[in-house]
Amino acid sequence: MTVRVDTFTGATGSFLAGRNASTPAVAALFAIVFTIAFLVLGPSDQQDVHDDLARAFMEGRLWVPWGSHWELVTIESQRAWSPFPPVPALPYIPLFAIGVTPTVTVFSSLFGGAGAALIFLIARRMEVPLRTAIWLTLGVAGSTYGWVAASGNLWFYPEVLGTSLALA
Incomplete structure (x- = not known):
């Protein structure tokens, strides 16, 4: 397979035109199917410090x-500091603001499904056959x-989120 430099720069024209017209639909299908699969396969009662x-915040x-949570390291009286990075907690904020309380399994599944769709989109962008x-x-x-996405636990969710953000 020969890969042209202009494939990566966007000089080949519209990505959604021509023979790639079905790409967004297939990517959306992957996102939906894998999100549902990860939700069904994942546990429903995971411990979560990100919330x-x-x-x-x-x-x-x-x-x-x-x-x-026992994973927290106490620094001061009645206060604990999370050893986990702050970025995985950020997607919770808009949902908490409207009164929805998601679980770590939900976010892990959503970002896992998005990651699957992004892998497909990247492959198609590189002109890999359908x-x-x-x-x-x-x-x-x-x-x-x-x-890892279906496990949806405290440690794996940041990995799935990081992978999806890196692919985006």
Whole structure:
């Protein structure tokens, strides 16, 4: 397979035109199917510190109340600091603002499905044939990446989010 430099610069014309017209529909299908699969396969009662951290951010704090999670390192009396990075807590904030309380499994599944769709879109952008791009996406989403996304636990959700953001 020969890859031209202009494939990556966008000089080949509209990505959504011509023979790639079905690409967005297939990518959306991958996102929906894998999100549902990860939700069904994932646990429903995962421990989550990202929601506490998001609530703390909404209240103007960097610390979370002590006692909710054993993973937290106590620095001061009745205050604990999350050892997890802040970025995985950020998607919770808009949903908390409208009164919705998601679980870590929901976010892991959503970003896992988005990552599967992005893998497909990147493959098509590189002019990989449709059949090969589909198999590539199924191979990646059905492997360790899919298991991590479906596990949806405290440690794996940031990995799935990071992978999706890197692919975007």
